[in-house]
Amino acid sequence: MRALLIHHDHLSIPGPVGERLTEHGWDLEERLIVPADLHHAPGVDFEFPDPLAWDLIIPMGSPWSVNDAVVASWVAPELAMLGKAHAAGVPVLGICFGGQALAAALGGTVERAPRPEMGWVEVETDDPSLVGPGPWFQFHYDRWTLPPGAVEIARSAAGSQAFVLGRSLGLQFHPEITAAELESWLVNGGDAHMRAEGVDPGAVLAEVRRTEAASAARTHALVDAFLTKVATV
Structure with missing residues (x-):
């Protein structure tokens, strides 16, 4: 079984998502779109x-928005690729930016959320056996509108959290989060983004460190449920 992990920048790592897939026997191949030396000039060409x-x-995830003109050179091809995968029945697990990109690829939209979400957030879930209430780690300014035919599984006050x-x-949140x-x-x-929103980055980092094991366990359960309840449908 082969899984393709798309890293939009060098700062997004698979963490416990990748760990759990590997434990289930998946062979992970990772592709990086924007390398570290082009982080401040991300309008690269990527095939x-x-x-x-796969x-x-x-x-x-990604520090950019699906709607940012500066990354239009590779966002449009990515949406086409995700649409092709979905149409062919290849399962897609979209995480934060990846979830927004998936929504856009399948006919939804991406828009600015009424407020950013940063740090741990509990969600309202209709299927806790698939997406538990969390708390789940958030770091985003945008949200999606659901694609036609999608079933929303979870939400927060700021918007949809899973479909x-x-x-x-x-997924709108970051199940892969680690302290590193x-x-x-x-x-x-x-750090500057959090402080601008009145969030203490040091306190958030300390809480991620303190709860890292529990967070990983929630993520493992989420990956298990995705594989058995969604990806095999």
């Missing part, structure tokens, strides 16, 4: 592979 060569596609359409699952990943986000601009 996406044929998604039909059994699972996982587009990860299922066919064999695909879109968050620390890298903070030193690459995340």
Whole structure:
């Protein structure tokens, strides 16, 4: 079983999502779109592979928006690739930006949320056996509108948090979060973003460190449920 992880930048790592897939026997192949030396000039040209060569596609998070003109050079091809994967029955697990990209690829839209979400947030869930109430880690300014035919699984006050359409699952939160990943986000601009919203990045990082094991366990359960309840439909 082959899974393709799409890293939009060098700061997004698969964490416990990748760990759990590996434990289930998945062979993970990772592709990086914007390398570290072009992080501040992300309008790169990137040739996406044929998604039909994999059994699972996982587009990860991103510091950019699906709607940002500066990344239009690769967002449009990515949406086409995700649409092709979904149409062919290749499961997609979209995470944060990846979930928004999945929604847009399947006929939804991406818009600015009424307020950003940063840090741990509990969600209202209609299917806790698939997406539990959390808390789940959030770091985003945008939200999606649901694609036609999608079933919303979870939501927060700021917007939709999870949807299922066919064999695909879109997530607004970051189940892959680790203390090391968050620390890298903070030193690459995340600290200023949090402070601008009145959020204490040091306190958030300390809480991620304190709850890392429990967070990973929730993520493992989410990956298990995705594989058995969504990806195999």
